[in-house]
Each structure stands twice: as structure tokens, then as C-alpha cells.
Amino acid sequence: MAILRYNPFAEIATVQSQIDKIFEDLQAQTFKTPAAELTETDDALYLRLELPGVAAKDVDIEVTENAVKVVAERKLENQERTRSEFYYGKFQRVIPLKARIQNTNVTADYQDGILTLTLPKSEQEKNKVVKVNLEQPTA
Template identity: 70%
Template sequence: MLVRYNPWNEMNAITRQLDSLFQDFQAPTFRTPAAELHETDEAVHLKLELPGVEASYVDIEVSENAVKVVAERKAETKTDENGKVRSEFYYGKFQRVISLRARIQNTAVTTEYKDGILNLTLPKSETEKNKVVKVNLGEISA
């Protein structure tokens, strides 16, 4: 069987692939919430950025050594007079799991959610607090 080669078919295919690639760059993509960790002797403080997410759509699970946050930004349905919407916002569910270096008391976690910023105070377990022990050398004999 003889097949006739047409270079324009390949050029059209490449053009379609490039157009698709550039559309993907402009389309909203999955966004992992930015996080900030600060550790003190008593607790680990975790701050997560969740702009545009209502508190009722945030789910937090805390274990002894990790925090899992699942959130969802609901789409706002707004259209112009032609019925078309162009948006670069990401809508939908996303999650973040953050491992913690210290063991924490997951039953004593406190939260605050204000202006799209989630603050978690994760108190360290007693064994973590007492991990560092000061040792007295006493008198040094010469």
C-alpha cells in the first residue's frame, strides 16, 4: 500500500499542539496554598493563605506529626451581556499536607481564620517540650 506524504498535515498538527500549549499556560491551574511555619519551645504556628475561600469550605485534619487542609473555592457565576465569562481564578478543591518535625497535641489545636489567612497553633506534646535537658557539669577536677 502506498501512502502519499503531505507535509502540511504535520505542520497543521504542530500548530494545533502549540495553540493548545499556549492555552494551557493562560488557563487557571491548580494552586497549592502558600504556607508559613514558625516553631517555638511551646508550639508550632502554621499560617496558610486561602484567599476567597469561605470558612465553611475549609476542612482541617491534624495528626501528631502532620496537618492536612482541604479547601474549596466556589465559582462565582457572573456573566456579561453576551453571556461569556473570562476568569483566571482557580475554582475547585485543593489540599495541602504539611509534615511537622515535632510531635504535637492534636487535641489542643486552636485556629483563627480571617481575611483568607488560616492560623493554626499546634501545641507540642509534653515529651517534645521536655526533649531538651540541661546537664550540670558540677565541679570539674583538675
């Protein structure tokens, strides 16, 4: 019977490799769903999405009265890469909106990897007033 020497550092290296793989997967998934910021005023909703490294021509935006769908693709420019932590490929995100909007009057701006959509509220939403009744406690 051969005697094998136990090396705990080999097991630690294996665990470290598995943890690195988990973090790499998390980084890739983070870009697959870009970060979003939704701001609301009396007249409009403002939606900002982070799309770093995506060309404007590779972004497709669909807007309905109550949701925004963004489909984009980050393309690999240099085929001679050896190691990359960037995510390349297609992704999409559908963002439900808090209020109904005029989807025919949406404007878009794309600068420095940030997509900004101005989504004007529909007239029904602008004029929406909710009356709240306070009930008086009976003594």
C-alpha cells in the same frame, strides 16, 4: 502549484498562545496547593496557609500528632462569567510537622483569607533535651 506566502507572525502568534496557556495552567496549579508558612517556637508550631476567596465553611482541617491536612473548596459564585483566571474547585494539602504536637489542643483563626493554626507541642517534645559529646582529638 499554488504559491503560498510565508507569514512568520502567524507562527509567533501560535507560540505566544501556547506560552499563555502554560502560564494559565501554572497559575491554576499555584492555588491548588496554597502557600504555607511554618514557624516553630519552644512551645508550639504556627502554621499559616493562604486561602484567598475560600469561605470558612468550605475549609476542612484534620490534625494528627505529626501532620496537618487541609481540604478546601473555592466555589464559583457568579455563573455568568465570560473569562476568569481564578481556580475554582477542591484542593488539599498535607503538611508534615517537624515535632509531635498535642492535636487535641489545636486552635484555628481565619481572617482575610489567611488560615492560622496554633499547634502546641507535646510535653515530650517540650522536654526533649539532646546531649552532644565533643570528642577531643588525640595527640
